[in-house]
Amino acid sequence: MRNISLIFKQFSKTVLLLAGFAILGFSAHAQGDATKGEALFKANCTSCHAVDHQVVGPALGTTVTEETDDKWLYKWVENNTALIAAKDQKALKIYNQFNQQGMTVFGSLADADVANILAYVRADWKADQAKAAAAPAAGAAGADSGPSSFVVFALIGVIVVAFIVILVLNKVIGTLEKVVLRAKDLAPEEEVAVVPAVDRMAVIRKLAKNKKLVFFVLLCGTIACGSWAWVTMWNTNVHQGYQPEQPIHFPHDLHAGVMKIDCQYCHSGAYKSKNATIPSLNICMNCHKTVKTESPEIHKIYDALGYDPKTMKYDSTKAHPMQWVRVHNLPDLVYFNHSQHVKVGQIRCQTCHGPVQTMKEIYQYSPLTMKWCIQCHKRTEVNYKGNAYYDNMIAVHDRIKRGEKVTEASLGGIECGKCHY
Ligand code: HEC
Ligand code: HEC
Ligand code: HEC
Ligand code: HEC
Ligand code: HEC
Ligand code: HEC
Incomplete structure (x- = not known):
């Protein structure tokens, strides 16, 4: 099919x-x-x-x-x-x-x-x-897009668990049978059909003495607790899926998806600097001076700018900055530069930020862990053709091969970004 x-x-x-x-x-x-x-x-x-x-x-x-x-x-x-x-x-x-x-x-x-x-x-x-x-x-x-890998793994998991349960049950039944057989040897013929209630404690005691069974139960418990602890610790400080409440419910799906506004229109920093930057509200006013002027969400823009839609005048004394809640946040010890990835590496925003053009509100799509950075660096081929930086690297490499003098400056050591944030 x-x-x-x-x-x-x-x-x-x-x-x-x-x-x-x-x-x-x-x-x-x-x-x-x-x-x-x-x-x-x-x-x-x-x-x-x-x-x-x-x-x-x-x-x-x-x-x-x-x-x-x-x-x-x-x-x-x-x-x-x-x-x-x-x-x-x-x-x-x-x-x-x-x-x-x-x-x-x-x-x-x-x-x-x-x-x-x-x-x-x-x-x-x-x-x-x-x-x-x-x-x-x-x-x-x-x-019919077929089962996702998640479903496949879940199915395999269920089968493995079922298998283990069957094994355990088999063992238990075997032990019980042995116990019953031994009880049969001791008790008179007619009482064998029913195991008396008083004997139950004895059965449990017998089971507890079965070292193999006790070991197996302990092993299962340790594996379960261990993997829970492992997963929890591994995900500490990973905020994948983080979606804080924003002061304005800004719909990326409408602006970047339906209206196809280029990301660059609002996040121009991503192409030329370290930070992608959040747009100032004046950019919103290019359209919202006339679009959806009745919406309460848009009135939040007006309030923040001290703009009165009736008189169409700004009153700077009433203006206050918009407190967007930051979604993506690397620790201070990491240096990440947008323009290096977007402009030089030619990586699309969506590769790291997911399908932003369909997100009703933005959330953190990638884990942003060190493993995530490293894995991509291991897998992504660098396109060095027509890139002045790599042309220079090749030229320096040739000089090193010829045994000529090479200074740090020729390796880019006097570019401001090498020493400054
Ligand atoms: C009309 C302006 C506009 C356009 C177009 C736009 N954005 Fe945004 N973007 C914003 C605003 C405003 C915020 C801050 C509010 C929020 O987080 O919801 C934001 C937040 C974000 C954030 C989260 C920032 C954080 O706090 O970590 C990401 C990532 C992002 N945008 C990516 C994109 C991408 C990718 C595109 C293109 C597909 C895009 N944006 C198009 C205005 C825009
Ligand atoms: C290029 C023009 C344009 C820009 C720039 C723009 N918007 Fe919009 N926005 C629209 C249009 C058009 C709609 C209405 C779409 C519809 O529902 O028909 C809209 C809808 C909205 C809505 C939904 C309003 C509601 O009540 O449904 C919000 C919120 C919003 N914009 C916020 C912003 C913010 C914040 C910015 C600045 C970061 C911004 N917009 C920048 C054109 C723009
Ligand atoms: C500042 C907003 C704005 C920008 C930017 C803009 N337009 Fe327009 N355009 C309008 C408005 C508003 C109208 C309706 C007529 C009017 O009010 O002058 C219009 C009308 C038109 C029409 C006439 C449509 C018809 O029904 O005959 C065409 C064609 C057009 N624009 C093409 C363009 C092109 C191409 C660009 C980009 C190079 C562009 N516009 C940029 C606002 C804009
Ligand atoms: C290689 C992965 C990657 C690509 C490609 C990428 N981003 Fe980011 N983006 C990040 C990371 C990581 C952060 C968190 C940075 C930090 O906390 O210092 C971030 C943060 C942001 C932020 C919020 C904070 C800031 O830097 O101002 C916005 C907005 C954003 N990205 C938009 C974009 C847009 C728009 C594009 C495409 C033009 C894009 N990003 C491409 C990884 C990426
Ligand atoms: C989607 C793939 C991808 C992800 C994810 C990614 N990078 Fe990169 N990164 C690249 C590529 C491709 C380059 C090379 C760009 C070029 O041609 O210079 C690069 C280059 C760099 C450089 C410059 C290295 C040099 O030799 O100058 C740094 C620093 C860097 N990345 C940091 C990070 C950090 C920190 C993260 C995680 C927060 C990250 N990257 C996530 C693809 C990625
Ligand atoms: C090899 C590393 C290196 C490079 C490359 C470099 N700087 Fe600096 N820069 C420093 C150090 C170290 C300081 C702090 C010591 C000082 O103030 O003299 C500094 C200080 C500064 C200051 C003064 C800051 C202050 O608050 O006093 C400015 C401005 C500055 N650099 C700009 C630049 C610019 C622009 C470039 C690129 C053309 C550049 N630097 C390249 C290492 C570097």
């Missing part, structure tokens, strides 16, 4: 992929470069737009796919105020529909850049549509 469902899953995946390529290949619009467009879109547009739903501005998937006049879209993105000032009908209509909020003017983008963005939006929208259409089939195939 499992093999058939696996083959079916593989097959449906292939069909989906082929369909995706076909749609992309034959699309009337596909002129720009969607990968370049994706980067531009994420850098400039995701703060106000998503492909499949309204954020601050309209959902771009349908509008951009239905709009046939790409020239108009170039003009709109590069200078929508000019279009509105020129009383362009289409521009006025959408402008009024969105309460004359006005969109940022992107004078720095060329027509080719906008074409790339449009190509990305259209490709992403078509892929979404294809996925939605294929969802029922994929769901049916996905339902």
Whole structure:
């Protein structure tokens, strides 16, 4: 059964992929470069737009796919105020529909850049549509994902325990039989069928004298207590799954998942420094000045900033810092640098932090133990091609081989980060 469902899953995946390529290949619009467009879109547009739903501005998937006049879209993105000032009908209509909020003017983008963005939006929208259409089939195939390794181990555990229980019972029955046989030898024939109640204590005493049985019971007890103590001690100070109550219930699944806001938008530090950093509330205000203004959760942002949504004014005397509770916490004796892993090592946030884009609220996904760090360092291949640091290492290595003078400076010993936090 499992093999058939696996083959079916593989097959449906292939069909989906082929369909995706076909749609992309034959699309009337596909002129720009969607990968370049994706980067531009994420850098400039995701703060106000998503492909499949309204954020601050309209959902771009349908509008951009239905709009046939790409020239108009170039003009709109590069200078929508000019279009509105020129009383362009289409521009006025959408402008009024969105309460004359006005969109940022992107004078720095060329027509080719906008074409790339449009190509990305259209490709992403078509892929979404294809996925939605294929969802029922994929769901049916996905339902039978087979037993997880946890279930397998649990089953093996149950079988081993059952085996031990049977062995013990066998032994006990054997002993009891011996006892009964001996009692038979002593007692008159007719009393043998029923073991008298008074004899029970004698039986227990006899059992206690059976050294093998006593040893076995003690051994089981020691193993159980020992493994409990071992597991408890091993997990001291490991906070995997830790999810403290936060002052604002900030939903990562909505922001990073549904709205696909890049992690970098809020945690820019992760790419350029040791700390990933928690965003300041001003970043939230880029959207929440106008989004969900009635929500009590959003009012917590306003309170902390001393912002009055009625007058739309800030009062800095009422402002106070937001007390987020830190989730991930390495002890001070460990030096961990985000940019080394994210930027240089090219490791995705999700490898260490788990599926953040589906987390309702953030929790600690990895154990953050030394074993965890070491295991990854043993298994991960370092990509040294095109990396100036490793080019330098190779150059130094060659000099060492030739027996030339090498200073600590040439090994990076005067870079600030080698001595300073
Ligand atoms: C500051 C928020 C903001 C940013 C950033 C922004 N937009 Fe907009 N966009 C809007 C708003 C609001 C509207 C609705 C019209 C209006 O009020 O001016 C809009 C409308 C549009 C429309 C017209 C949709 C239609 O129905 O015809 C397009 C196309 C568009 N934006 C594309 C983009 C692209 C591409 C980017 C990135 C380069 C971008 N926008 C960045 C806020 C923004
Ligand atoms: C719109 C802004 C925003 C985006 C986008 C965002 N985050 Fe966050 N993130 C926050 C805020 C605010 C907190 C602090 C509140 C909390 O812990 O829930 C946080 C907390 C975290 C934490 C826990 C920090 C700690 O205390 O240890 C991790 C890990 C994290 N984010 C990872 C990510 C990843 C990975 C992504 C991208 C998939 C991402 N975030 C996208 C705003 C954002
Ligand atoms: C790019 C725009 C954007 C940014 C930046 C942003 N949000 Fe949001 N956020 C939204 C939108 C849109 C929704 C509403 C989604 C929906 O329910 O339709 C939302 C919903 C929420 C909600 C749920 C509100 C409720 O009552 O359901 C909370 C809480 C929230 N945001 C907090 C924050 C915080 C805190 C930050 C800053 C760290 C932040 N957001 C940054 C766009 C943004
Ligand atoms: C190699 C594993 C790893 C990767 C990859 C990684 N992180 Fe972290 N992250 C950690 C560890 C470990 C901590 C705890 C650091 C500490 O306590 O000093 C942490 C802490 C954080 C924190 C909270 C504290 C801080 O440093 O400001 C945030 C926010 C965060 N990570 C976000 C991200 C984002 C966003 C990405 C992707 C761009 C990312 N992380 C990639 C391991 C990782
Ligand atoms: C997901 C895998 C992964 C995990 C988990 C991880 N690392 Fe790394 N780490 C790497 C990779 C890959 C590099 C090499 C990056 C490069 O190319 O320089 C690296 C490099 C480093 C370096 C620099 C080493 C040098 O020679 O300069 C330090 C220090 C480091 N990691 C500390 C940690 C600590 C501390 C933890 C645990 C809290 C950790 N790492 C967890 C993958 C990981
Ligand atoms: C080889 C190790 C080493 C390197 C590399 C190094 N420093 Fe330092 N730095 C030190 C030591 C030790 C001190 C403390 C002694 C002192 O104040 O003179 C210090 C002190 C400082 C101080 C003064 C701090 C204070 O509170 O007085 C600053 C600022 C500083 N370093 C910046 C840098 C910068 C920027 C770089 C990179 C260009 C750098 N350092 C590289 C070892 C180093």
